[in-house]
Amino acid sequence: MPLTIETFNNVKGGNSFYKAISHPLAARKAVDLIATLSKAGPIAVYDPHGFYSGFNEFYDLSELNIVQSYVQDTARIGSDVAGHSALPVTELPDSTAKFLLIATFDTPKLQNHISHLIPAGCAICSLDDCRLDSALLTNKQNYLDNRNFATNFAFFRDSGGARTRLATANYWSGYGAGPITLHLILFGEDGSVLAEWDEKLGEGAASVTIDSQKVRVKFGLGDFTGQLFIHAIGVAGHDIVKYALDVWDDAGTEISCTHDANAWPSDLYAGLPAPRDGEEVALWVQNSHPAPIPAGEVGLNLMGNDQTIWLNEPIEGFATHRLIVNDFLPNAGWPAQIEVQAGKHFVRPRYEITSEQNARRIAHVNVERSDLVSDPGITNLENLMGKGYILPAPILPTDQWDSVILPTPMATCQDNLPIAALIIDASGQEVERHDFGKLPRNHKTALAIEHSLSGGGPLPSDSGHVELIYGFAKGGEADGWLHAVFRYENRETGHAAETSFGAHIFNTVLTYRDEPQSYNGPPPGLTTRLFLRLGYAPLDTICHLIYPASTQWHPTSETKLTLMGNDGTEIAHQNVAIPCGGSIHLRYHDCFDAADRRKAGDGAYIVVRDTTCRLFGYHGLLAESGAFSLDHMFGF
Numbered sequence: 001m002p003l004t005i006e007t008f009n010n011v012k013g014g015n016s017f018y019k020a021i022s023h024p025l026a027a028r029k030a031v032d033l034i035a036t037l038s039k040a041g042p043i044a045v046y047d048p049h050g051f052y053s054g055f056n057e058f059y060d061l062s063e064l065n066i067v068q069s070y071v072q073d074t075a076r077i078g079s080d081v082a083g084h085s086a087l088p089v090t091e092l093p094d095s096t097a098k099f100l101l102i103a104t105f106d107t108p109k110l111q112n113h114i115s116h117l118i119p120a121g122c123a124i125c126s127l128d129d130c131r132l133d134s135a136l137l138t139n140k141q142n143y144l145d146n147r148n149f150a151t152n153f154a155f156f157r158d159s160g161g162a163r164t165r166l167a168t169a170n171y172w173s174g175y176g177a178g179p180i181t182l183h184l185i186l187f188g189e190d191g192s193v194l195a196e197w198d199e200k201l202g203e204g205a206a207s208v209t210i211d212s213q214k215v216r217v218k219f220g221l222g223d224f225t226g227q228l229f230i231h232a233i234g235v236a237g238h239d240i241v242k243y244a245l246d247v248w249d250d251a252g253t254e255i256s257c258t259h260d261a262n263a264w265p266s267d268l269y270a271g272l273p274a275p276r277d278g279e280e281v282a283l284w285v286q287n288s289h290p291a292p293i294p295a296g297e298v299g300l301n302l303m304g305n306d307q308t309i310w311l312n313e314p315i316e317g318f319a320t321h322r323l324i325v326n327d328f329l330p331n332a333g334w335p336a337q338i339e340v341q342a343g344k345h346f347v348r349p350r351y352e353i354t355s356e357q358n359a360r361r362i363a364h365v366n367v368e369r370s371d372l373v374s375d376p377g378i379t380n381l382e383n384l385m386g387k388g389y390i391l392p393a394p395i396l397p398t399d400q401w402d403s404v405i406l407p408t409p410m411a412t413c414q415d416n417l418p419i420a421a422l423i424i425d426a427s428g429q430e431v432e433r434h435d436f437g438k439l440p441r442n443h444k445t446a447l448a449i450e451h452s453l454s455g456g457g458p459l460p461s462d463s464g465h466v467e468l469i470y471g472f473a474k475g476g477e478a479d480g481w482l483h484a485v486f487r488y489e490n491r492e493t494g495h496a497a498e499t500s501f502g503a504h505i506f507n508t509v510l511t512y513r514d515e516p517q518s519y520n521g522p523p524p525g526l527t528t529r530l531f532l533r534l535g536y537a538p539l540d541t542i543c544h545l546i547y548p549a550s551t552q553w554h555p556t557s558e559t560k561l562t563l564m565g566n567d568g569t570e571i572a573h574q575n576v577a578i579p580c581g582g583s584i585h586l587r588y589h590d591c592f593d594a595a596d597r598r599k600a601g602d603g604a605y606i607v608v609r610d611t612t613c614r615l616f617g618y619h620g621l622l623a624e625s626g627a628f629s630l631d632h633m634f635g636f
Helices: 016-022 024-038 052-058 089-094 108-113 171-175 212-219 376-380 594-600
Strands: 043-046 066-071 099-102 123-126 150-158 162-169 180-187 193-201 207-211 224-233 244-249 255-259 268-273 279-286 299-302 320-324 337-341 350-355 361-364 389-395 401-408 416-425 430-440 464-470 483-490 496-502 528-533 540-546 559-564 570-576 583-587 605-610 616-622
Touching: 016 024, 016 052, 024 052, 024 123, 024 180, 043 089, 066 089, 150 212, 150 244, 150 279, 162 212, 162 528, 193 207, 193 212, 207 212, 224 320, 244 528, 244 616, 255 616, 268 279, 268 350, 268 401, 268 483, 361 496, 389 401, 389 483, 389 496, 389 540, 389 583, 389 616, 401 416, 401 464, 528 540, 528 616, 540 605, 559 594, 570 594
Parallel strands: 043 066, 043 099, 099 123, 255 361
Antiparallel strands: 150 162, 150 224, 162 207, 162 244, 180 193, 180 224, 244 255, 268 337, 279 320, 279 350, 299 337, 350 361, 389 464, 401 483, 416 430, 416 464, 483 496, 528 605, 540 583, 540 616, 559 570, 559 605
8 A cells, every 4th residue: 555644745845754754864763762662561652743653654563562542632532543542642641551652753842741641650752762863953943844854865876887976056055054964875776775974065055966986986885776865954945955966877878867856755656658669668666765665566557547567576665676667568668658656655766768779868757646636727827827837848959859749647637638839949939839639648649849840840040949838729628737758869879868847837927826936935936046067078068048938028038157166166157148938058168168167177067047037947968979968957
């Protein structure tokens, strides 16, 4: 059965209690607490906040001799808590228990409230026995403050010449944070701890790079494929750990990039492309919890088909399993897509595609929501919100790359997808419109941009972008959670990359629900701050910036590209102007000269800043061999 604990709520955000009990360091203490309680006499449970069931999701409490349970909320009296009908805590004096487990954190005040009710000789313990050490806390006064659990996971590999490199910066400094410390735990394929250490970020916008090869040397490790757990300490503003992750091989034939794992496990993920002929698609299932994933709880099914094929083997706590999609669904082929039944056991996973013709590449699936229903209001947005929801993606220079769009259902309510694609040149001029119509949930429709262009292309401006929008000419329903996979292929070398994302409303002062989204504060979000990591020599860096506008906005952007050294100092800057509704394709080596690039050095990055409009950005690396990567940038 899927985990029943709430990991994330789209109104309240992330659940800090979930992170508090599943944290790897808390898990070590929880095991000790359970061992102590298993040797104790009769135990009573006091569950004032309803946390006991969540704790039970991650740890085996079957050996505990629990004889009574108590609650504070009168509405919960009689409910099942720890296998017993819950009593009001006022009846605690009648308990025969020798131990009282208070199933919450920050218990001194709660314990004081019931001190007169605790039977004489009854020992007390609580989830405070599983607290992280004080040095790991940002807010030491309120343990379940979300900032105490600014954590995430990253796919991390150094094996057979395949490397990974994580890059991020102290973007919390813009919200008033001082120095940041990253506490890092590297888990091996079997879930064992291979290394544990701290990385310190300086004050200001200092960057950090975590290179798998350097980690391997530092700790004397052999080949490994696993996951890196990241805990940021000292954060301000928000509790999200964002990063860019590059994956490559020593031979120079393979480059991929992806980004942060979205730190809250979901029931479902979607947007996993089925293999083309000659391809192998592997899904990296990486357990985000200390408890094993039982056999039969992770599965795959074709989108729109309820027949699920389940993984019939367990995955140990924090372990990594390479699930071969071809073996599970041997008849599935591109452009079909696959749904992942995840049961809230792992954060957004990566998938890797390998073929004899193309170097392997890595990307991620997306959270498929089960809490949405169709929204009739979206069909009436045009008069007020123009294009409304827009999903923008690059069209890379058409003389070298092919660009393909695969719309992906990303909510369980999406039985149909009423979609149109607008093909737009760099100046913002719409060149073509392709109406997909009302795609069914199980559709197998991918659009090749060059085939859609009149006469087979190219674009008048060589590069540009595509916007997926809702199109209701043939009816259909919408919920605002419009997604697609965008695949790019170098037609000379066969190297490929893909990225995926969802739609937003862009650059209009009117608001609809929580759109246009803002990184800090309520909507509308009408400014830009993006992180552009830079490749190490001899690789060049691609940056493709798009200025989507749901309604007409400022005629051009006022975009500043600031080259930052790894210590957070400004090296140089360039200004660019992007037409409203248009885009720009940039290369690092063209924007900044060799002297500035040498001064910036390794670990440098660019901040893309615009106070006049919201841009959407994509980044990637480019090798002389034709190998390249592409993914969307993160904002903060």
